[in-house]
């Protein structure tokens with residue numbers, strides 16, 4: 677058999693893969709306006725940070741390679757089954773070596789792996805190079821809820837802690853009635869606030885077993901290990917509420933310890949932290965609810981659909 681035919685096939689498949697890419701794999705999910713996956717959504721939750729955007733792009737890129745390789749192998753198999761079927765090819769070839777082909781099937785996968793490794797390492801560098809923080813928060817995993825500690829930034833400054841428990845179905849229904857879009861199994865009683873376009877360092881640890889602090893829209897996912905401090909960082913680029921879940925199997929209520937981060941204007945953040953430091957939880961709650969309503973107004977398309985559900 678000649679060695680030219682597989683290459684023709686590879687060329688065709690490469691064109692098909694490129695066409696697939698142009699048709700939409702590289703597109704960002706325009707429908708999602710909140711930081712969680714909505715029913716029927718294709719793709720990852722909408723990215724809100726540079727890292728998350730990088731992850732989404734990398735995911736699309738690797739998917740294209742996977743699809744191209746799968747189609748190529750499938751094509752080769754179909755070609756061999758048809759072209760060399762017993763009726764057409766009763767006396768099989770005894771060929772055992774083809775230098776050009778052997779070099780090619782070694783070199784091409786190496787090149788593909790290098791093409792994957794370069795953007796992958798770039799992304800890892802971005803994820804694990806921590807810019808100077810504007811806000812530092814300590815997340816503490818508990819069986820089965822999260823606590824977030826905002827340490828004081830100057831001597832004498834107060835540290836405060838936000839404890840977040842998942843809302844029950846009744847509480848979700850009540851909140852939805854009041855006009856605040858509230859997803860089931862993700863919304864919590866006390867959201868944490870962070871300022872928009874600021875670098876947040878999240879130091880992560882646990883009080884009991886290993887949990888994992890994750891917000892997909894931020895591209896943040898890091899284990900919460902008892903007795904150790906791990907860290908992730910994010911700089912949310914727009915306002916909204918972003919949900920995450922514990923992502924390390926930690927026990928009975930593992931699925932019911934969501935994380936809700938609300939990204940707000942710096943002044944709102946300052947008001948909220950001032951209220952929290954003063955121990956005025958009621959005022960802090962009012963601020964959070966007001967922002968939630970404001971943000972629901974801005975992002976009305978998906979939210980209206982949510983509320984009707």
Ligand SMILES: [Cu+2]
Pocket residue numbers: 817886887888922923924925926927930933
């Ligand atoms: Cu957990």
